[in-house]
Amino acid sequence: MENDNAVRVRGLVKRYPDKVAVDGVDLDIHRGEVFALLGPNGAGKTTATEILEGYRRADEGEISVLGTDPAHGDRHWRARLGIVAQTSRDEAELSVAELVYHFAGYYPAPRDPEQVIAAVGLEEKRKTRTRKLSGGQRRRLDVALGVIGNPELLFLDEPTTGFDPEARRQFWTLIEELRTEGTTILLTTHYLDEAEHLADRVGVIANGKMVEVATPDTLGGRGARTARVSWLAADGPREIRTDRPSAEVARLLAEYGGEIPELQVRRPSLEDIYLELIGSVDATAPALEGALK
Numbered sequence: 001m002e003n004d005n006a007v008r009v010r011g012l013v014k015r016y017p018d019k020v021a022v023d024g025v026d027l028d029i030h031r032g033e034v035f036a037l038l039g040p041n042g043a044g045k046t047t048a049t050e051i052l053e054g055y056r057r058a059d060e061g062e063i064s065v066l067g068t069d070p071a072h073g074d075r076h077w078r079a080r081l082g083i084v085a086q087t088s089r090d091e092a093e094l095s096v097a098e099l100v101y102h103f104a105g106y107y108p109a110p111r112d113p114e115q116v117i118a119a120v121g122l123e124e125k126r127k128t129r130t131r132k133l134s135g136g137q138r139r140r141l142d143v144a145l146g147v148i149g150n151p152e153l154l155f156l157d158e159p160t161t162g163f164d165p166e167a168r169r170q171f172w173t174l175i176e177e178l179r180t181e182g183t184t185i186l187l188t189t190h191y192l193d194e195a196e197h198l199a200d201r202v203g204v205i206a207n208g209k210m211v212e213v214a215t216p217d218t219l220g221g222r223g224a225r226t227a228r229v230s231w232l233a234a235d236g237p238r239e240i241r242t243d244r245p246s247a248e249v250a251r252l253l254a255e256y257g258g259e260i261p262e263l264q265v266r267r268p269s270l271e272d273i274y275l276e277l278i279g280s281v282d283a284t285a286p287a288l289e290g291a292l293k
């Protein structure tokens with residue numbers, strides 16, 4: 001019987017000749033959640049993801065993806081996955097619509113190709129050959145091909161790289177719709193605002209190790225962090241740190257008797273916390289002397 005988690009990983013290790021890319025990772029992704037994997041370049045995100053997709057073999061560890069060990073996944077299992085990899089497939093001479101219809105034919109219960117083309121904002125390009133698409137349009141097509149099979153579990157590896165802000169928002173809406181329909185999603189991204197907007201939980205990976213798994217609001221104790229209240233006083237900008245920002249704002253309000261000039265209340269952003277977590281890992285990483293000689 002399949003367990004409740006879409007993904008269950010214990011003690012995952014992947015070694016390359018000169019590098020341990022994934023170094024003992026545990027990971028649970030619940031059914032129906034959006035999980036964002038964050039980490040610097042070379043942290044091991046793609047390697048780990050490709051092992052879950054069945055494209056690479058682990059050296060050690062127990063892995064279950066939709067109840068199956070990816071090393072033994074058959075085509076029925078594969079049809080339940082959607083994959084948007086970092087590099088695009090190359091079918092340069094086919095048009096957008098031809099390619100989307102073609103891919104729909106691979107799956108037992110595909111989505112409606114026209115709806116998918118519309119959802120990624122490529123209606124006007126449906127007859128354009130894929131080699132004539134811009135980088136961002138090509139990436140939208142990749143997303144369309146990843147979701148056309150109506151997957152239970154969708155892997156998105158840096159899906160919005162090269163998207164303009166409007167396309168990114170449109171993509172976020174699409175992901176929210178998929179989530180509402182119950183699709184489980186594993187997203188890797190370097191955009192912290194994207195992780196914050198979309199993810200139920202985030203995992204930070206660095207040097208092949210999982211540093212922390214938490215909700216975007218609570219990562220690194222974020223929810224309990226001191227707030228900063230800043231405003232423009234008569235003699236220049238002021239900032240104070242406080243655990244009770246509302247009380248501070250009330251005090252200022254009484255003092256000013258009305259509008260407080262340039263008032264801002266800020267807590268550390270997800271990006272601040274992420275950089276702090278990654279920084280503390282870097283500081284304990286082995287020295288690079290050997291590599292730099």
Ligand SMILES: Nc1ncnc2c1ncn2[C@@H]1O[C@H](COP(=O)(O)OP(=O)(O)OP(=O)(O)O)[C@@H](O)[C@H]1O
Pocket residue numbers: 016017019020021039040041042043044045046047048
């Ligand atoms: N086929 C390979 N052979 C040898 N080393 C590899 C191979 N693929 C990846 N690596 C190394 O493994 C480490 C992890 O790479 P990986 O691509 O998983 O990182 P990533 O977190 O996805 O990075 P990015 O954010 O840049 O995509 C890196 O040091 C990389 O150089």
